[in-house]
Amino acid sequence: MTSSEQHDPVVPLLAALRDLAATAERSASQLEGEIARALAMVQDTVARGGTLLFCGNGGSAADAQHLATEYVVRYMRNRRAYPAIALTTDSSLLTAAGNDFGFDQVFARQVEALARPGDLLIIHSTSGNSPNVLLAADAARQRGVAVLALSAKDGGALRTRADLCIVVPTDRTDRAQEIHLCIQHAICDAIEATL
Template sequence: MSDRSTAVPVADVLPALRELAETAARTADTLAEDVARAATLVRDTVRGGGTLFFCGNGGSAADAQHMATEYVVRYRRNRRAYPAVALTTDTSLLTATGNDFGFDHVFSRQVEALCRPGDLLIIHSTSGQSPNVLEAAKAARAKGVAVLALSARDGGPLRALADHNVIVPTDRTDRAQELHLCIQHLICDLVEAEL
């Protein structure tokens, strides 16, 4: 069998990379203050002995798990473990809640059981419209737990339920998720540097 493959043309790669870079530059130009405030919320939660709780759906669920791991294990520095939990990982809990109460409550049930004042719920949602993250935000507010939302577009209904929003200026889900992770890594780095 002969090798008929040819290289993907560089010209096919550059537009996507440039578009990502442009979105990142727009984010830096417009959201620096919002990101700094988000970093302050996270730092103050960890400093005060609170727990960071993360949730999201699909790729945002993966980002939630990724970031909880960065806080518990380490990001760039060896330091003490910070308390962080991804509400996206317990399959028994998620399926039982989905079966008994409906998928809209897979996160809110956990918030109700686990979160306390002084904790921080960090929601990743590119649309800000998913019913289960909206229910999680409502449950957090009912318990006196602060909510930090990372979203895109116009922030959706989640915007009004969050104590603070970081809304990436894009309509593309993939770009929003890429930049949410970049922002979250920046915040984690800042927290590690201070604590």
């Protein structure tokens, strides 16, 4: 890198885009089978009228909201509304459950109340080790609800508690979240095109 490149503020931005592209290429090469299985899980749930329940923490909580909205409102096409809920959005419920049962229970409590066999719990967790998403996965499995997870690094404990865990090949939280969102958008697009 030349001296002028070291001081050019655009260089790190371009490097970030190249890193994202490389992570996307690795994901496309390594995760084709898992992504196809995830599409089938979502497609089957929506086709039989089940509800998609999304959860995650921090940026993944924002992704949960984002994706539930894509299914209920629309992504690219006008079509019927698909049942989807972000378990991250009700501040009264989250604070009551957190206060009365502990933050680890905020998603599990909602899964217990809302999830039914035929639904699908979709968890976003870059570490795969957050206690509240692990307990949500356990609660879903106890209710006969399938669990689809998107993670990174080594998948964490979530890898063995989900029916399918897509582990993005990166240790970077931001790249994992970007790829999770891309995968989820592609799945939503495919659902809209086929149902």
